Amino acid sequence: MVTGTNGTTTNGDHKTGTFKVKTGLAQMLKGGVIMDVVNAEQAKIAEEAGAVAVMALEKIPSDIRKSGGVCRMTDPKLIKEIQAAVSIPVMAKVRIGHFVEAQVLQSINVDFIDESEVLTNADDEYHIDKNTFSIPFVCGSRDLGEAMRRVNEGAAMIRSKGEAGTGNVVHAVKHARAINSQIKKLQSMSDEEISDYAKEQRVPLELVQKIQKEQKLPVVLFAAGGIATPADAALMMQLGMDGVFVGSGIFKSTNPSKMARAIVQATTNYQDPHVIADVSTDLGDAMPGLNDKGLDERWAVKEYGPGVKGHVSTKIN
């Protein structure tokens, strides 16, 4: 058995942790809804509502916003309880740059790690070198450059950042549109411009060329950050996202089970307004929601250090 530095373990021709199996799991989640849950009971509700995976958290983002303290990885005990309760994949979050939290989650067989701006940053300069892990990572992005830097570090899935915990879909829409339009823009760029763009974004030229040619990211792209209703989920799907993450939107609504089912149905039938109308009917109250003016902190800007503009490969400042 040979364990490589790239997260791949080879035993004869039996290979684990390859990029194909990491991105492959993300492919299987497409068209689905991934739900934030804080205990085994919520995880069961999510599974029964048709979630394709759950994100195990100690607090959902809207409560993290209220708490104000340092937010860290979830207690492994809680994650294990959730793993025992459901048979769908279980994801969990680590702080940006906190590779030891990631080692811990890998050791307890979490299926996917979210290196997340929703938690407090652990490293102001570097993201985790995700290529060295055998389980897949999802990372948030606001634009194509950020998405490419995360993919280059080994992310197997990208999600829009949006603004988690707000119930306000505006930032998720902005990020989804930015990524899509920047991919389209590559089409009209000359070889020279592509080369300059790769340098400016500090990513390998081959990655930009591949995206230019295939007109899509080399990994699955989900929507996240502020999705609170079935119509929000369908909106993100119609904007070309492969699936959606829903955080506070479900368990902060008045009828979580009904809301969860409705969002799943709207995601599957995103092009069918009749279904979306049907599932949106008599749903009870969606989560209260928070407008930009009420935000103490913008999580989406977390790739940058304070007051510093511009992009640096795996560095944040």
Place this chain on the structure above:
Amino acid sequence: MGDRKTITIGVLALQGAFREHIESILRLSPDYPEYTINAVEVRRASQLDQIDGLIIPGGESTAMSVISNMSQMHKNFYKDQDLNVLQGISSSYLKSKKPVWGTCAGAILLSRDIENMNREYMSEGKKLLGQMNMTISRNYFGSQAQSFEKDIEVHIDGADKSYPGVFIRAPAIMNTDSDVQVLATLQFKDKNVIVAAQQEHMLATVFHPELTEDLTFHKHFIDMIVK
């Protein structure tokens, strides 16, 4: 080229890797010059009449079964036959003996007996398809950290060949009745498990041919339709 026959392959599109199957099928189109090959996404039972073959893709089997059951919520808008696409597959499509192929989650839905599945998704009224005479065990190889790639030996179309298997939180087929033909097995921790099988018009693979460049299984499936 005047009288080319058209065949339409439906891919169940409730959730999962359905687009990759459509792309793989369409890539084989030049191999069948006498046919026009279509591949379409299937979400409703009423579409099942219009297809000649059905692929049930990889994804989450519990999610697919729940999503299909929930379509009963929309009876205001759709005819009775549209209520539940999995029920439609089970009650009419499979009885017509038209070919069906399940990959990973799809293989779970096709199996008669399922190990390691929450009973709630198998109780009456929430039935999976259950028509291949075999026992399948969900997440047999472990969680995502144990997902793997491995070249496997497959016995298909009268020949033995090596095939690039991609196993993602994959199930394994533990045993089959005598009417099920075993197409591939795999040695895993001292146990020989079945990873591909066929029973007449029904094909099951626990790995993901739609994630590889090798189109052997997609070709085999089209052959099941055109023969």
